[in-house]
Amino acid sequence: MKLQLGKTATVQEISEWKPGAIICATGSRPYTPAIEGMDDPRIIMSDDLYSSTKKVGDNVLVFDFDGDWPGMEAAIYLAEKGHQVTLISSRLHIGETVHQYLRNENLKKLYNLNVKLLPHYDIGAIKENHVIIRNLFTQQKEELTNWDSIVLSLGRIPNTELFEEMKGHAPIVKQIGDCLGPRTIEEATHEGMMSVISL
Known part of the structure; x- marks a missing residue:
């Protein structure tokens, strides 16, 4: 051979x-959705978070489509470094697909680090300093303005x-x-x- x-x-x-x-x-x-604003330089893919030379701002939005460990780990990693983090997931609950024992440990860390948890939402668009999110049950849209960086953990293809x-x-x-x-x-x-x- x-x-x-x-x-x-x-x-x-x-x-x-x-x-x-x-x-x-x-x-x-990494999967990247075809939505407005995906070329925004403030976006970091979760794959690149730990090796990227991009500066991460104080207030970070972490988007998680899969309810898997990369989104949770990214939020924990950033919060431990002193960033204000909001973890937004389109799943029924945060870490839905993670093994129960690991999920519980990570949820404990997220709460102790004061990470804001927001399930049931996906990302709709990024327009200048506005991130539009959509509730998966009501389809109602909201705008988030208090952010400096976005980390995407949206699954893989x-x-x-x-x-x-x-x-x-x-x-x-x-x-x-x-x-x-x-x-x-x-x-x-x-x-x-x-x-x-x-x-």
């Missing part, structure tokens, strides 16, 4: 190898571009992991093992 790291896979090069199988494990990327390009270039072309559907490391590991076994 020959292992190559740090190299971009191209259709031309892989076709020259004449592989018997191609397994695409190209992961996923598969990186399928390479998979689509590779179709027809080997007898077997498969997707695994987040390239098939964003989930957890358990599913990715299982699919990787099962793909190799089935070859």
